[in-house]
Amino acid sequence: MQTTEYTLEIIKELQRTANLINEVKVEMLVERILEANKIFVAGAGRSGFMAKSFAMRMMHVGLDPYVVGETVTPNLEEGDLFIVSSGSGETKSLVSMTERAKSLGATVAAVTISPNSTIGSLADITIQIPAQAKSGEKAGNETIQPMGSLFEQSLLLLYDAIILRFMEKNSLNSNTMFGRHVNLE
Numbered sequence: 001m002q003t004t005e006y007t008l009e010i011i012k013e014l015q016r017t018a019n020l021i022n023e024v025k026v027e028m029l030v031e032r033i034l035e036a037n038k039i040f041v042a043g044a045g046r047s048g049f050m051a052k053s054f055a056m057r058m059m060h061v062g063l064d065p066y067v068v069g070e071t072v073t074p075n076l077e078e079g080d081l082f083i084v085s086s087g088s089g090e091t092k093s094l095v096s097m098t099e100r101a102k103s104l105g106a107t108v109a110a111v112t113i114s115p116n117s118t119i120g121s122l123a124d125i126t127i128q129i130p131a132q133a134k135s136g137e138k139a140g141n142e143t144i145q146p147m148g149s150l151f152e153q154s155l156l157l158l159y160d161a162i163i164l165r166f167m168e169k170n171s172l173n174s175n176t177m178f179g180r181h182v183n184l185e
């Protein structure tokens with residue numbers, strides 16, 4: 001297959017996967033984002049990259065987001081929102097962080113392949129992205145891609161769609177957001 005054909009096949013997979021995401025759960029997360037004080041995102045590896053992209057856009061819409069593990073990230077408190085992105089829902093460091101976030105009184109939202117995983121079970125809001133696990137275990141949603149790629153791409157699209165929903169609710173546009181874009185790059 002040519003590279004473009006692979007790209008088009010990936011787009012088909014993403015379209016199919018987006019249709020499997022529970023809209024009601026996503027809306028619950030959007031509402032919680034609107035109410036939250038500080039918002040913390042956590043994720044490891046590629047899932048973590050998508051979480052960081054989400055935090056960046058949340059900053060652009062005027063929210064108060066932080067990436068767990070960054071040196072300037074403050075303390076988490078009651079009334080804050082902790083959003084954990086983990087395909088497996090079992091990544092050890094994220095399990096501990098999720099437990100800690102819960103014990104500190106934050107609302108926990110998890111985006112995962114496995115809602116019954118440790119992280120999925122701990123969360124107040126669990127959004128499932130049905131996709132192949134990074135271990136290769138199937139989820140009835142076939143992919144030509146390796147490991148957790150379909151999950152991680154779907155995660156980025158879901159987060160970008162949440163930003164659009166937030167923009168709609170708050171009458172924001174790209175120009176107003178660009179005013180908050182970094183100007184020291």
Ligand SMILES: O=C([C@H](O)CO)[C@H](O)[C@H](O)COP(=O)(O)O
Binds near residue numbers: 046085094146148152
């Ligand atoms: O980087 C990753 C890997 O390349 C999977 O495709 C994962 O995102 C990382 O290992 C974190 O795993 P999960 O917590 O299960 O998302």
